[in-house]
Amino acid sequence: MTIxxxxxxxxxxxxxxxxxxxxxxxxxxxTQMITERQAAAHAALDDxxxxxxxxxxxxxxxxxxxxxxxxxxxxxxxxxxxxAEQEKQRLHDEAMTELDTLRADARTEMAxxxxxxxxxxxxxxxxxxxxxxxxxxxxxxDEARIAGFIDGLADAVAKLPEATRAAIGDxxxxxxRAARALTDAEKTRLTDRLQxxxxxxxxxxxxxxxSLLAGLELDAATAIVRNTLRADLDRIEAEVTRHDG
Amino acid sequence: xxxxxxxxVSILAAALAVSFGAIGPALAEGRAVAAAMDAIARQxxxxxxxxxxxxxxxxxxxxxxxxxxxxxxxxxxxxxxx
Amino acid sequence: xxNPLSLDPLFNIGPVPITAPVVVTWAIIAGLALFSILATxxxxxxxxxxxxxxxxxxxxxxxxxxxxxDRDPAPYRPLIGTIFLFVLVANWSSLIPGIEPPTAHIExxxxxxxxxxxxxxxxxxxxxxxxxxxxxxxxxSWVMIPLNIVEQITRTFSLIVRLFGNMMxxxxxxxxxxxxxxxxxxxxxxxxxLLTGAVQAYIFAILAxxxxxxxxxxxxxxxxSPKEGTEQ
Numbered sequence: 273m274t275i276x277x278x279x280x281x282x283x284x285x286x287x288x289x290x291x292x293x294x295x296x297x298x299x300x301x302x303t304q305m306i307t308e309r310q311a312a313a314h315a316a317l318d319d320x321x322x323x324x325x326x327x328x329x330x331x332x333x334x335x336x337x338x339x340x341x342x343x344x345x346x347x348x349x350x351x352x353x354x355x356a357e358q359e360k361q362r363l364h365d366e367a368m369t370e371l372d373t374l375r376a377d378a379r380t381e382m383a384x385x386x387x388x389x390x391x392x393x394x395x396x397x398x399x400x401x402x403x404x405x406x407x408x409x410x411x412x413x414d415e416a417r418i419a420g421f422i423d424g425l426a427d428a429v430a431k432l433p434e435a436t437r438a439a440i441g442d443x444x445x446x447x448x449r450a451a452r453a454l455t456d457a458e459k460t461r462l463t464d465r466l467q468x469x470x471x472x473x474x475x476x477x478x479x480x481x482x483s484l485l486a487g488l489e490l491d492a493a494t495a496i497v498r499n500t501l502r503a504d505l506d507r508i509e510a511e512v513t514r515h516d517g
Numbered sequence: 518x519x520x521x522x523x524x525x526v527s528i529l530a531a532a533l534a535v536s537f538g539a540i541g542p543a544l545a546e547g548r549a550v551a552a553a554m555d556a557i558a559r560q561x562x563x564x565x566x567x568x569x570x571x572x573x574x575x576x577x578x579x580x581x582x583x584x585x586x587x588x589x590x591x592x593x594x595x596x597x598x599x
Numbered sequence: 600x601x602n603p604l605s606l607d608p609l610f611n612i613g614p615v616p617i618t619a620p621v622v623v624t625w626a627i628i629a630g631l632a633l634f635s636i637l638a639t640x641x642x643x644x645x646x647x648x649x650x651x652x653x654x655x656x657x658x659x660x661x662x663x664x665x666x667x668x669d670r671d672p673a674p675y676r677p678l679i680g681t682i683f684l685f686v687l688v689a690n691w692s693s694l695i696p697g698i699e700p701p702t703a704h705i706e707x708x709x710x711x712x713x714x715x716x717x718x719x720x721x722x723x724x725x726x727x728x729x730x731x732x733x734x735x736x737x738x739x740s741w742v743m744i745p746l747n748i749v750e751q752i753t754r755t756f757s758l759i760v761r762l763f764g765n766m767m768x769x770x771x772x773x774x775x776x777x778x779x780x781x782x783x784x785x786x787x788x789x790x791x792x793l794l795t796g797a798v799q800a801y802i803f804a805i806l807a808x809x810x811x812x813x814x815x816x817x818x819x820x821x822x823x824s825p826k827e828g829t830e831q
Contacts, residue, residue, distance in 0.1 A: 283710035295677030297635035583764035
């Protein structure tokens with residue numbers, strides 16, 4: 273067996289050349305292309321991932337916004353409900369207040385009306401009493417208008433305090449008003465009674481005053497002693513009115 | 518006649534080498550194929566890998582027979598004593 | 600019947616005798632170079648049919664290298680890929696009438712095996728350094744040094760003889776059958792030769808990968824589990 277060394281050498285060189293050629297023209301470009309495609313695929317994947325993340329974020333934001341809208345709506349509803357409640361309460365309160373006021377007014381008015389009516393009735397009663405008294409007095413004898421009142425006046429003067437009593441008729445005639453002009457006898461009797469009560473002599477001047485109906489009225493400097501039918505009637509009337517009011 | 522004798526012996530040696538050299542690889546290939554069939558029957562989804570490995574293995578085993586063939590050819594055509 | 604082991608020069612260039620395998624190899628080189636240039640002239644991101652085929656070849660090659668060596672295939676891709684493509688095309692060149700495959704002659708196989716041997720040593724030294732590479736001969740212990748050296752030589756020879764024997768026997772058998780039986784009888788044998796040629800190209804490339812992988816040491820991530828026997 274012979275080996276052709278020239279052929280061996282040439283084939284070695286040939287294969288080495290082929291290795292270089294294929295490495296240069298086949299493997300390098302194809303590998304580069306594969307690498308590029310992988311890079312492109314990776315980039316596309318990354319892009320897709322980024323886009324997906326973006327979409328996720330957008331969806332989350334939309335969800336948040338929706339939740340916010342829902343919250344707002346709930347809050348608005350609650351507020352509106354609260355407002356309505358408040359308004360209702362206010363209206364109710366107002367109505368109640370107004371009603372109360374009206375009721376109080378009505379009550380006041382009713383009370384007033386009752387009082388007025390009472391007043392009127394009292395006045396009418398007073399007037400009627402006055403009228404009756406006047407007529408009664410008219411029917412009584414004239415003496416009766418004075419005679420029954422002299423003792424009463426003397427008693428009233430006797431009840432006055434000491435200082436007041438001392439001032440009556442001191443230095444000046446005692447001013448008396450009577451329902452009619454006094455007769456002399458009456459005047460004397462009155463003077464006597466007063467002198468007895470006061471313990472000293474007094475002078476009296478009498479002024480007739482028919483409005484007294486009957487009785488005497490003593491006008492001192494510091495006191496007025498009324499002992500008249502009119503005063504009695506007035507007192508009764510006042511008593512009735514006050515009682516009602 | 519010595520040349521003729523050498524030729525005769527060379528031809529005999531080549532025939533013996535090839536015939537006996539074929540026995541071992543034949544048995545080995547039979548075993549290999551049987552084992553591969555067994556494996557494929559047990560795991561049909563691995564048939565691709567198995568058959569590829571089987572072919573490579575058969576080629577390896579076959580190389581043994583090829584070696585004897587090369588020796589036989591050397592004896593026949595490149596006999597240093599002829 | 601001619602002697603299948605001897606070569607007659609076709610012509611001479613100066614003192615250099617040019618034989619038929621050299622001429623066929625030149626033709627193969629020219630064809631592969633032309634194909635590469637034409638096929639890679641217009642590469643796009645969206646591949647056409649040719650580009651898909653090229654990328655399939657390269658991707659499969661990378662996958663095989665990675666499976667076998669457990670390393671990044673980039674430094675070894677040109678050598679392994681070229682060996683595979685060249686052996687494949689050379690084996691299949693017998694399809695063209697009147698052409699004997701260059702791998703059916705021992706000089707071509709020897710050249711390929713020498714290149715693989717040189718690459719083994721070269722990659723080993725570049726990866727481990729001279730001392731580191733030499734230290735791998737003393738593994739697992741110094742007793743193994745002669746055995747390891749013998750292994751380097753014998754496996755290279757087995758590489759040579761495997762490819763040579765397969766291809767030469769194919770050519771030889773076809774020649775015998777053709778001379779005995781006639782024109783169309785050897786066609787099944789030629790079909791078998793195609794299969795044998797493809798398988799031998801694959802085996803040659805894988806064995807070269809295994810040798811180089813063993814020379815550059817254990818892969819960085821896990822202990823190496825040898826896929827093929829390194830000795831036949």
